[in-house]
Amino acid sequence: MTLNFHNIIRSCLVISALLSVTSSNVHASFDLSLKxxxxxxxxxxxxxxxxxxxxxxxxxxxxxxCREEMPELVSFHDEHNNDDAIVVAVAIDFPSYGYANQDDVIAFAEEYLIDFPVLLSDSRITERAGLGRLQGLPTTYLFNPSGEVVGVQVGMITKNILETFINQLKLKSLQLK
Known part of the structure; x- marks a missing residue:
């Protein structure tokens, strides 16, 4: 019983942290090319x-x-990619934060059965995209269908947290109409 309560509290805290970021906080540019x-x-x-x-x-x-959370992202993408959400991964080298090694990333993608876009970069990708300095790995940005940043999570994220957060934003959007 205690474990479930702790998981609920943790999820609420993460969702609260995600909710604290709004599109007005970040002015992003996504026209940079990545391999x-x-x-x-x-x-x-x-x-x-x-x-x-x-x-x-x-x-x-x-x-x-990152290795621990990847099955969650694969599951989220598999369940939502034909509907209303996708996952895009940008691999960087760890622990150097330099440019990702393509062979290592390919092997990882095959091992984890990743079926979503995987791009290669270094830790400056977030700055070049106008998202600020990368604070750690993994980092997940959530964009609404219009392309606005509506959440940022530094550290692991789960499929359940993503689904809960998106559903809350959808409800909030309906209430505003």
Missing amino acids: SIDDSEHKLSEYIGQGKWVVLNIWGTRCPP
Whole structure:
């Protein structure tokens, strides 16, 4: 019983932290090109602001919390990608925070059965995108369908937290209409 209570409190705290970030706090630009693990070039603007919720996850192959949270992101994407939300991952090297090693990222993506876009960069990606300095790994940004940043989580995130937060924002949006 205590464990469930602690999980509920933790989820509420994380959701509160996510809710504290609004689109007015961040002025982002997503026209920068990044290489994907299949060597093609992609812009974040291909995903963000295209009518779906976007979970942008910054992670590293050797980051223990990143490895632990990846199945949650895969599950979230698998359940929502045909509906209203997608996951986009940007891999950076850990612990150097330099440019990600493509072979390591490909092996990781195969091991974890990642079926969402995986792009390669370094820790300056968040600054170049106008999202501020990267505070740690993993870091997850949540964008609404219009492309506004509506949440940021430094540290692990779960499918349940993402779904709860998105549902709360949808309800809030309906109440404002």
